[in-house]
Amino acid sequence: MVDRADVEAAARRIDGHVRPTPSWQVRPGLWFKLEMLQHSGSFKARGAFNRILAARADGSLPAPGVVVASGGNAGLGVAYAAGRLGVPAEVFVPVTAPETKVARLRELGARVHQHGREYAEAYAASAVRVAETGALFVHAYDQPEIVAGQGTVGLELPAADTVLVAVGGGGLVGGIAAAVGERARVVAVEPEGASALHAALAAGAPVDVGVDSVAGDSLGARRVGAIAFDLAVRHKVESILVPDEAIVAARRELWREHRLAVEHGAATALAGLALVEDPGTAVVVLCGANTDPATLLAETAHAAG
Template sequence: MHQLTYGDVKAAAHRISGRIRPVTLVPLDPGAVRTGHRDALDDRPEQPCEVWLALEFMQHTGSFEARGAQNFIRAHHDAGTLPDAGVTIAPGGRAGLACAWAAQQQGVRATVFLPTTAPRVKVAEFRDHGADVRLAGTEYAEALAACDEFAAGTGALRPHAYDHPLFAAGAGTLLEEIHQRIPDLDTVVIPGGGGLFAGVTTVARHHGIRTVAVEPTNRRVLGAGRPLDVPVDSIAADSLGAHRTSAPALAAAQQDRVHSVLVPDTEIVHARQALWDHGRIAVEHGTATALAALLAPDQHVPDRDLPSRPPTPSGSYRPANGEKVCVVLCGANTHPRTLARR
C-alpha cells in the first residue's frame, strides 16, 4: 500500500491546477448559528477564537471528490496508462459523478453502471456529464458486478475513490489551498474518515496543523486502531456510509495532532438546519457533521485526546483562546426542500 506523502499532494495540485474551483473561505459568525443550544462558540473576550468555513460544496459536481477524480485521470493520462476504454463506474454516488465529470472535461470515455431502479434524475445527471449509462439488474450489487465484468473485458480503469492514493492526494489539495490563504491556521475540522481525511492529514502534518475528524456516533471507523467492519446507522450514511476505513486513513489516524470526535444524529441535523436557516447554505448531512462538533453540547465520552491540548469530550470540539479553526463543508448533494420548516 502506497504511503501518501506531501509530495503526492503537491504533484496533485500541479496536475489539477486550473481544472477545479479554488475553495471559498468565509468567517463564521457565532451568532448566526445560535438556534436554541447554549452558546457553544462563546468566545472569551481577551482572545477570541477565529472560525472559518471552507465552502467546498461549491466545487464542481458539488463535492471535494472532483479534485481526486481530476488527479486520478490526469495522472494516468500523463503516465500513458489511460486505456481507450477510459473509466467505468458503479454504483455512482458523488465520487462516481465526479469521475464522470472529470472524464468529460478531459475527453475520456466514462461508462456508468446503475440498476434499472436508479432514480431517473441520477441517470440524467450522469448522461449530462457525457457518461454512457448502462442499466443492469434491479439492485446496486448487480450493477457493480456488471461494472467489474466490463472492466475485466475492456481494460477500463475501475477507480476506487474511497481509498485510492490519487484520490486522497487530490483531496489533500483542499487543505493546501486553505493554508495558503490562512498560513497561521491551527486546526482543520473535517467529516468522516476516508480519502478526504487521509489527504488532509498528510498536508496538516506537513504544516503543523491539528486535524479533527468528525463521525456520527453510530459509525466509528477510526477509533478502533485497525481495519474493522462497523454497522452504519446514521442520518449521514448517504455520504459517510463506508463500513470500513481505508489503510491510509487508519495510518493517518494514529498520528499526533489528530483527534477523533463523535456526534449524534440530532446534532448533525441541528448543524445542517442552522447553516440553512442563518446562511441559506444547503449541504448534505455528512457535510454538516463537521460543524456539529463545534455546536454540540459537551458529551463526556472517552476517546483519544490530542497530546498537545487539554482533554476534549469526544462529542464536541472546543477551540481554545486565540485558536484559528477552519471547518470544511465538503458536499452539497442534497435538496433544499428537506430543510424547509413545516
C-alpha cells in the same frame, strides 16, 4: 504512503481543472471552507482529475475509459472530470442513491448502473465491470492519486489550529492530514451510524462497520481506506462521533443562519465542532452540496413548527 509532496504534485497537475474554493470567516476564530462550490458539487472532482490525468500522463489510461463505484459524489466527480477530458465513464451507485445525484450523473454523460442498497454492493458490481472491459478503476477514496488530489483542499485552508473534516471512506481527511497534519490539529467527524474510521482507530486496523445514518449516501463506507487509516494514525487525527439529530440540526443551521445549502455529509463536520475541546482558530470543511433542496426546506419547516 501519501505525503505533502504528493499533495503539492497533485495541485500542480489539476491546476486549471478545479476551482480554488473560498474560505469564509464566519466569526472571529471560525472559518468555513466552502468546498461545496467545487465542480460537481463536492471535493471529489479534485481526486478524479488527479487520478485520470496521472494515468493519461503515464500511458495507463485505456480506451474503455474509467469505472467508479460511489454513493454519488465520487461518481459525480469522476463523471465531471472524465467528461471534461473526453474520457468514457461508467458509474456504479446503490439503488438508494439520491435521485438528484443519479440524474446529474446522467446529465454529465456517464453511463449509470444501480446495484444493491449500499456502496459495498455497488463496489462489487463495479469490479466485475472492470474485469469485463479493462477500464481504469477509479476508487472513491482509497488510491494514492485520489487521496493526494483530495488533499489539495488542505493547501487552500487559512492558518488554523483545528480543521474539522467529515469522514466516509477517508480520502478527504487522509489527504488533508497529509497536507496540514504537521502544523494543525485534524479532527475527523463521523455519524454514529457510519463510523468506519472511528472503529478502525479503536481496533488498530480497518474493520467493517454497519451503515445506518441520514448522511449514509455520502459517508456510507463500510470500511475506511487503508491509506486514510495510515495517515490518520501518522498524524494523530482525532475522531468524533455525532448523532443524526446533530447532523440535521447543523445542516438546518447552515441554511437558516448563513443561507448555505449543503448535504448531510457536509453538515456532519459542523455538528462535531461543539464536541471539540479548545479548538482555537477552527476551519470547518463543508465538503458537498449535492442535496435535494426540498428535503432541506422540509427539515427546516418541521423544526419551525
